[in-house]
Amino acid sequence: MEPPTASRADRIYQALLRLFPFDFRQDYQAEMEEVFREQRTHAEKNKMGLLRLWWETITGIFRTAPHEHLSILRQDTRFALRTLAKNPGYALVAVLTLALGIAVSSAIVSVVAAVLLRPLPYQNDSQLVVLHQVTSKASDGDVAFSVPEIKDYRSQTQSFSSLVEYHSMRFTLYSKDDATRVRAGVVSPGFFGMFGVKPVLGRDLTDADDQTGAPAVLLLSYEYWKQHCAGDPNIIGRTFQMNDRVHTVVGVLPPVPQYPDENDVYMPTSACPFRSAARANRDVHMMQMFGRLKFGQTPDNVRSDLGVVAARLVHDHPKSYPPEFGFTATSGLLRDELTNHARVTLWVLLAAAACLLLIACANVANLTLARMSARERELTVRTALGAGKGRLLRQLATESLIIGLAAAALGVWLASQSLHLLAAFTAGLTPRAREIHMDSTVLLVALAIAIGTSIFFGSVSALHSREDIGGGMKDGAPHTTAGRRRSRTRSLLVVCQVALSLVLLIGAGLLLRSLLKLQEVDPGFVPDRVLAVRMDVNWSKYPRRQQIRELGSRVLERIQSQPGVLSAAISSSYPLDPDNALGEGKNDFQIEGRPLRSGESPRIANSRAATPDYFKTLGIRLTQGRNFDASDNDKAPPVVVINQSMARRYWGNQSPIGCRITFDNAQTWHKIIGVVGDVHEFGPQLPAGDEAYFPYAQYPSLSAVLVRTDRDPMLIAIQLRQTIRDVDAQTAIANVKTLEQARQDAIASPRVLANLLGIFAALALTIAAAGVGGMLALAVNQRWHEIGVRITLGAKPRDVAGLIVRQGMTLVAAGLALGVLAAAALTRMMRSLLFEVRPLDAPTFAGVSLAVTAVALLACYLPARRALGIDPLLALRRE
């Protein structure tokens, strides 16, 4: 290596010296350059000597420069702490405001990172897809897969390296005198292998487990193992009596998000009696399918591959797939489907958090600028005494850094304390909520936000304060260039604060209005004091319909005789039934004498079996005809009660009473005997669908018990449970809930979201109002003399107040205008979260703008009052 030439060597040495702090360089740079030059001159005789000199010089600089920085930092920190201690109010407000912004944003960043950004905890998650069958012309929802369909897709598609099936069942685990209901995921062998999930204990399900006649086995979910088996490490080999068979535990799964359901246990497909019974029936749709794409396959390829197979099915089995249904198959990435419901909500929350953080930052910047005005003289004097601009800048930045670090610590602590609440909320939207935690990335983000904002605003204010030294020596800093620039910056910050709070308030307002509309929706039934209970009997003990019928009658008789019970009913499902969330009872039907015309959409209705008191118990109105009664038994002609929506759709203004419909291709015709009111079965946000109710006596299906009481329904829950157990101890009871609670739960997500955004917006408005008020207070202080002169010259109190209020409200008006524009652009992303409220809802925009104006006027009032109290003589003397 050649040593550098003289002038180049100087330049390199100068560049190296930049590693030292500004002050150090100011004191010693010239001298050091000179000494180094002399060293070089003496070393030049010997090339090795010169290289050694460079080496020693460079390592010396790298060793000493950090020490110099640290020593200055220590000095600055001591100084900053003393300065801040002199003005604790500023420090406290700045730290709290910033901490709040950091807390909210880091908590939400944690959630967004865990749910939307990180890859799934499965192997190569971008290759995992969910398969869908849709009948686009018949209904909005998916059609589940039948066993023959699964075989067809497995044998005919080209794009998958693996295709697995899944469905969820409720099974009952029996002990000697108790029965517990468990959610069982029924999966084909290789299901967990496809996701790259390996059991933490024992083994996975194998092909051998899936053979007919194989010993019944179970895989436990991690949560079930922890909660119900106390995390027993010797669980493998333990047996459970489940339905009519003894099942042996062969493995325990790791804690991974389960999709689409959180299950307690998993079993092979052959163990499910319902699936086995429908093995050859193409029309029994109960499974879901997942696949792993072959390497290089794109989602588009896969969709066309599936489309080809679906078209083949339509062609080969026209009875199962009538052309008018628009049957086809498609797929979506598992990663997206897992977070579908959460995505918009979380982005909205993230945007809201960003708004809040920006408002907090603007507020801190504003406070800092105001403080700089007060410190103008101090800084000017220090400059005059020889403090360099860099030195002052560094000192101010240190103050900001201390505030930023304190805020980051407090903010991260607040975030970690509130994260579990946010995770609980997110759990209602996606199974990925369990992955939410504070990690080092989020901590670093919080730290970066804190340090970045505090240093930036600290430096901005410092730069502003150093522009005009001479002017600063006088009182009345606003007349100086720096004072004017600072004032402009502060005004701009206030405008931004108002605009951002308006955006947040409008967002919160829209969600609130939407929530109110949801609450106003008439559910179609009266949920007060109705208790719903899911019951699962041991089916193996009641193989015949007559036995179920008798069991139901016994249960009902006992319940009806209980004190406090006004009426009771048994049904296959009920409104807001968590086990009927997908509307599993959807069937197509035909109307007697009215065959489907070509091009007409297929006729689909939800079907449900219920005892005669079902409508009375739930408070569903009978609008035409009659209800079921004891005469509608298994010997009587089949009858059906339909809802108004179905009556209107197919009979218009005519009465459907007496008409007949069939759900099984004309094998059984049901006579319509009554019409009842519509019910929002799946929550107020979803419209009431077409419903057909069958008498329990003709279609015994003992799944749920509904009880209307004259007291708090939860009081009789225990007694109800006992009554059912008395009839048959091997009956599992689950989902004990009042329908009022179910109704509240159905709108829990929109309510929590509206509350969260409401809290953010309220905080934002408070901070912004404080910003407006604080800025005006300073303005009054700075215009003290001018106002004094005005009062002396005869200005009326109204004029003085007007002067101040005008100054404030001009900024507020600019903020409102900007905010309305921003909100108009941003609320569009909330469309899917709103119910019967448009993103550009004029009443919300107007109401919120008025509210902000009112709050801003209030914020202007105090400084204006202060201006009115100015004594002109004192003010003139002060100048």
Next chain:
Amino acid sequence: MHPDKNLESLTLTPAMFQVLLALGEEEKHGYAILKDVEDQTGGEVRLSTGTLYAIIKRLLSEGAIKECRNRPPADEDDQRRRYYRLTPVGRELAVAEAERMERLVATAREKHLLRRLHTA
């Protein structure tokens, strides 16, 4: 703060002591200090400019050395140079350190870790 107050808290590194020694007889500029340190240690200690000026800054702030107003005659002077000399505080510090070392050496001798000096 009075320099004396900090004297006890100031721990002299070997390099700092060498700089104080280099200034023991007369005032010197930076390059001369470097050369002196190198000479008096037989080339064992070679200070870099960065290290030297960090030490100078520290010793100045502790009042152990000060910058001289007296400069050499104009024909020998270079305006870019600054000259430093030992203050009484610095001298005291250097003496204290030298005595400490002397005591150490004496102890080492007593323990037969060092040969006695041969007097001519």
